[in-house]
Amino acid sequence: MARQDGRHGRGGDQAVGRRRDGGVEEFAGRGRAIEAGERDIDDGVGFFRGTARPDTALMVAYIDEFKDRFRGGPICRVLAASLDCGFITPRGYRMFRSRPVSRMAARHEALARDILEIHADFFMAVYGYRKTRAQLLARGWDPAEIGRDQVMNVMRESGIRGVRRGRTPVTTKQAKGAGGGPDLVERGFEAEAPNRLHVADITYVRMANGSFGYTAFAADVFARRIVGWACTTTMDTGEPPLQALEQAMSWAASHGGTDGLVHHSDHGARYIGLVCTTRVGEFGMLPSAGTVGDSYDNAMAESADGAYKTELVWRRKPFRDLRDLELATFRWVSWWNSKRLHRSLGYRTPERTETEYYANQAAQAAPL
Numbered sequence: 001m002a003r004q005d006g007r008h009g010r011g012g013d014q015a016v017g018r019r020r021d022g023g024v025e026e027f028a029g030r031g032r033a034i035e036a037g038e039r040d041i042d043d044g045v046g047f048f049r050g051t052a053r054p055d056t057a058l059m060v061a062y063i064d065e066f067k068d069r070f071r072g073g074p075i076c077r078v079l080a081a082s083l084d085c086g087f088i089t090p091r092g093y094r095m096f097r098s099r100p101v102s103r104m105a106a107r108h109e110a111l112a113r114d115i116l117e118i119h120a121d122f123f124m125a126v127y128g129y130r131k132t133r134a135q136l137l138a139r140g141w142d143p144a145e146i147g148r149d150q151v152m153n154v155m156r157e158s159g160i161r162g163v164r165r166g167r168t169p170v171t172t173k174q175a176k177g178a179g180g181g182p183d184l185v186e187r188g189f190e191a192e193a194p195n196r197l198h199v200a201d202i203t204y205v206r207m208a209n210g211s212f213g214y215t216a217f218a219a220d221v222f223a224r225r226i227v228g229w230a231c232t233t234t235m236d237t238g239e240p241p242l243q244a245l246e247q248a249m250s251w252a253a254s255h256g257g258t259d260g261l262v263h264h265s266d267h268g269a270r271y272i273g274l275v276c277t278t279r280v281g282e283f284g285m286l287p288s289a290g291t292v293g294d295s296y297d298n299a300m301a302e303s304a305d306g307a308y309k310t311e312l313v314w315r316r317k318p319f320r321d322l323r324d325l326e327l328a329t330f331r332w333v334s335w336w337n338s339k340r341l342h343r344s345l346g347y348r349t350p351e352r353t354e355t356e357y358y359a360n361q362a363a364q365a366a367p368l
Contacts, residue, residue, distance in 0.1 A: 053085050053086050054085060056088060056096060057096075059087060059088045059093075060088065060096050060097070062075075063075050063088075063093055072090060072094075073090045076088060076092075108154070111136070111141075111150070111151075111154055112154050112157070112158055114141075115132060115136070115154055115160065116158060116160070118132055118135050118136070119160050122315075123311060123312075123332070123339070125163075125315075126162055126163040126311045126315075127341075128161070128162030128163075128164075129151045129152035129155055129162070130148060130343065130347075131162070131341045131343070131347065132155065132162075133146060133147075133151040134341050134347035135341060136151065137347075138341075163310055163311065163315070164310075165306050165310045182288065182289075183264075183288055183289060183290055183297060184264065184286060185197065185262065185264045185290075185297070186297075187297060187299065189221055189299065189300040190221065191220075191221040192222070193222055193357065194220055194222045194223060194225075194255055194256070194357065195220065195222075195252050195255055195257070195258070195261055196221070196222060196260075196261065196262070197220070197221040197222070197261070197262045197264065198218050198220055198221065198227065198252075198261060198262070199218070199219055199221060199264045199265070199298060199300045199301040199304075200216070200217065200219075200228075200241070200244060200248070200263065200264070200265045200301055201217060201265065201298055201302055201304070202214055202215065202216040202217075202240060202241060203215055203217075203305040203309070205309070205313045205318075205319065206318050207233065207318055207319050207320075207321075207325070208317070208318040208319060208320050208321075212233075213231060213232065213233045213319060213325045214231065214232050214234075214240055215229065215231045215240070215308065215325070215329055216228075216229060216230050216231075216240035216243070216244040217229050217244060217301065217305065217308070218244045218245060218247070218248035218263075219300070219304055220248075220251075221300060222353075222354075222357070223345065223350040223351075223353040223354045224300075224344065224345060224350050224353075225337050225350035225351075225354065226304065226333050226337060227248040227251040227252070228243070228244035228245060228248035229244050229247065229329060229333055230242075230243035230244045230247070231322060231325045231329055232322070233321075245263070245280070249283055253283075257284075258283045258284050258285050259284040260284065260286065261284070261285045261286065262285070262286045262288050263280050263286065263287055264289070264290070264298065265288070265289055265290070265298060265301070266289065266297065266298040266301070266302075307336075308329075311332065312328060312329070312332045316328070336350070337349070337350050338351050
């Protein structure tokens with residue numbers, strides 16, 4: 001009967017010894033047959049089959065994976081003799097391992113570490129490569145050392161990506177009649193100073209019990225600061241818009257007053273019927289409302305709603321109750337105002353933008 005050769009035959013070790021990787025098996029230890037399913041070194045060199053020499057780091061990583069089983073020297077000698085592309089020598093492997101980390105590699109590692117720390121934060125985990133780079137610059141990195149493409153590549157290598165907003169349907173319920181005042185903004189969402197223009201809107205979130213919660217926001221256009229917000233689990237009352245408005249008025253009163261301040265909202269019934277017809281005019285504010293059926297006429301407020309859902313609501317479990325919703329919203333608003341980088345503000349925070357504005361005003365008013 002002919003002697004069976006092969007991995008699982010009676011002459012398994014001798015048969016493997018006559019293969020191209022036989023030297024490696026002999027160094028691994030004679031008298032031990034390869035078990036079924038055990039990985040053979042020749043099975044893992046498919047990516048070395050080209051004619052070009054592989055990258056040194058790739059060859060070193062391959063040796064590190066198998067050196068405990070075959071030792072580094074035999075792996076280098078066998079693969080150097082069997083591969084058309086060549087392979088690193090044992091001396092080259094030792095030199096690569098003993099070589100100190102290069103300055104570029106050390107900087108790359110430090111950059112990757114800082115990026116991971118940034119994205120470990122719940123809120124900053126939504127940052128794409130542009131805001132991640134801006135956050136790195138805020139941490140003290142030299143702009144000349146890190147570019148946007150470099151940050152993008154490190155994020156890709158680390159499996160990190162920012163959160164993208166999706167398009168959501170507009171759910172504003174149109175108010176009956178033409179109330180609410182004229183459109184004083186006409187899509188010009190710009191202000192030269194704080195307390196010139198506020199925008200307001202209300203959005204919904206899903207609760208754990210299947211119902212909906214509602215959050216109303218009011219934001220100052222100059223620095224994108226959210227100056228008023230309120231949450232509720234029912235829309236039977238008009239409390240959320242009024243509470244957000246009262247907070248906004250309180251903030252405006254402590255920052256120069258409300259005279260001439262334009263309060264802009266969409267043409268929804270909640271704002272037209274409650275906010276614009278009650279408290280706005282009482283404090284010297286000018287009511288303004290977008291045209292019917294045009295979501296762009298309140299685009300900035302709806303953009304804040306979209307960020308609220310993208311950065312908070314859709315990234316966590318449904319809210320258990322009103323208290324859970326209010327606590328999460330409070331944390332998000334605090335982060336939005338004090339730490340979130342806004343591209344429209346030159347990757348600055350609302351607080352920093354306002355602080356710089358008042359500092360410049362004080363410097364201009366100071367006597368020479």
